[in-house]
Amino acid sequence: MITIRQRLLLLLLPALVILMLLGGLADYWIAVATTRNAYDQALASVAVAAAASLHSDDGRLQISAAQRAAVAGRADADGSTLYSIIGPDGELIAGSAQLPAAAPSSGARNGSVSFRDADFQGMKLRVASLRTRTDSGPVTVTVAETLQRRASTQRVMLLGKLLVDFAELDVTLLLIWIGVYFGLRPLSRLRERVDEQSTATLQRFNEADAPGELRPLILALNHLLELRHDAALSQRRFVADAAHQMRTPVTGLLAQLELLLQAPGAVAVKGELTTINRSVQQLAHTANQLLALARAEPVSALGESFKPVALRPLVEQLVERNVDRAVNAGLDLGADAQAAQVTGDAWLLEDLLGNLIDNALKYTPRGGHVTVRCGVEQDQPFLEVEDDGPGIAESERQRVRERFYRLPGSPGTGCGLGLAIVDEISRAHHASFTIGLPSQGGGSRMRIRFPAST
Ligand SMILES: Nc1ncnc2c1ncn2[C@@H]1O[C@H](COP(=O)(O)OP(=O)(O)OP(=O)(O)O)[C@@H](O)[C@H]1O
Ligand SMILES: [Mg+2]
Incomplete structure (x- = not known):
């Protein structure tokens, strides 16, 4: 699964690579261009200095030995003398005659310097x-240098710029990553809040403190929650209504059956009637249980109807109600009720x-x-029912809480x-x-522990 961050980087990376290639070409x-201009200017200044040092000696143009050495030293890149000074009549005043x-x-204009590669x-x-004019006539001063020094300067400049x-x-990539990471934080937070939701505590998301881009998503999620809530509510109502509808005829049926069983003519079919x-009775029990489950489901706003409930009278009442049944089943049913109160x-x-x-x-x-x-x-208030029956194996303790699950071979x-x-x-x-x-x-020991504040 590709995350938004990875998708953004995949989109940006080719663009950045192209940008870098273009940047490299520009570099x-x-x-x-920079090296050529700088070196050309330096070369031109050597020619200008040489021309300035020309002087007439016995009507012939000369260049001083010191200047000749200076020009040769500057213009010479590899030890060879790369300059020429051509006089008004095309005569060589100094340097190499073959130098183009x-x-x-x-x-x-007069005095301007021209360049070429040769x-x-x-x-x-x-x-x-x-090309300059002297008192003796026009003179051409040519100086030349090899390209090595330019090339190495270019390399250093290029390498530095590329680095x-x-x-x-x-x-830039790091900043994009940081930007994307922090930009998507509200989305991660929303996901955490969605993860925290459970069927017991389905809650609307607060869109007020969300960034503008996320608000439509939060509104859509809240709408979905409302739909889910409504669907769960109508399902709960349906179960409750169905169970309720069943209860009345089933209660009537039970009463009729009781009467029938006592009727003198029923002796012949007593076995069938008992079945x-x-x-x-089982049907009535199921209807009751379904009704109880529908009542307990968390989609209803149960918390709003909670009131303080004392646990001791509740325990005593229910134990008393079940005493006869326990006696009939040959069981010793007892209560150990201490004062306790919960909100519920x-x-x-x-x-x-x-x-x-x-x-x-x-x-x-x-x-x-x-x-x-x-x-x-x-x-913490608690309610507990303990028995010395068969118990429930540890591996089944989660499953027995599931709806309609009974342990295989359960009696009754x-x-x-x-x-x-x-x-x-x-x-x-x-x-x-x-x-x-x-x-x-x-x-088994079934224990309900209530929160301390209640
Ligand atoms: N106190 C207990 N001792 C041993 N097994 C138990 C005990 N309480 C529950 N069980 C096991 O857990 C299973 C699930 O219990 P649960 O009360 O949910 O269903 P049930 O008693 O079979 O049906 P219902 O309560 O709806 O009439 C039971 O079938 C039974 O096997
Ligand atoms: Mg049960």
Whole structure:
């Protein structure tokens, strides 16, 4: 997967390489032109100095020995004498007669210097010729130098410029990288906030402090969240309505079945009626569980209806309600309730504890013990149901919270929604739900720990 940063660099890199190539060509041209101008000026000044030092001796033009040495020393790049001074009649006053002179450019004034490149005795030369008038007549002073010194100066200049360009490119790339990194920070932050979202806490994103470019995206995300929220809400309503619609006829059916079972004529079909009765009871239980789950789901604005709820009366009530059932199942059901209070929904907490007690009574074999506790531990209120039944293997403790999941071979009837309901209600109360072992012996210890502030 290509990131935006990589994509930007891939787009920018060819442009930067082309720019660098063009920059290199420009550098080359500047190095050549600058060096040529500088060296040509120096060469011209040698010719001018030589011409200025010409003097007439017995009617013949002469150049002093000192100046001749100076000219030869300056104009000579490789030890050979590369100059010539041609007198008014074309006679050689000094230097080498074969040295080609540079032709004057059209419209050249007296005293101006013209330049040319020439091949002389196997050497490539830069030639400067000065045509000037003396008292004795016109004189042409030509000085020449090989191209080595220019070439090496050009190389040094070019290399220096290329190095600077390369360093500039590096710094530019670094600045682009930094710019892109910081420019995309709001996007990374948005992604982190999207990652932090969970179904339990789907929250709108705040577009007020986002950069202008991101605002449309945030608005679109918020719109999507609203759609998702609405869809979840209507699904929850549908489940709740369906379960509710089912409950009324199913309750009626159960009442009719009870009557039928007691009717004298029912003896012949008592077995079948009992089976039907069990199935309808199971249906009623499923409808109730679905309703409880729909109530607990976090899409509803549950937090707003939360009030202080005392846990001790809740525990005592539910234990009392289940005593007969426990006695019938041959179980010892007890309560160990300490004062504790949470902020929550009393109906939901009743659903939660009801499911935990139901499971303990359903899955603990005859002769077992079930204890329901509440209290405060380390400032955190808790609810707990402990039994000495078969327990839940550690590898299954996560899966049993899933909807409609029952452990293979689970006894009794059930639809696999109880612990999913417990999980949802715990989350709605920002509480943690752990499935563990009792402090002694085998069995299960289901514990809900509420936040300390509630
Ligand atoms: N106290 C317990 N001891 C042993 N196993 C348990 C206990 N509580 C739950 N389980 C196992 O976890 C599974 C999931 O429990 P859950 O309450 O979600 O579903 P259920 O009891 O099968 O159906 P429902 O509660 O919807 O009637 C159960 O099928 C059971 O195997
Ligand atoms: Mg259950």
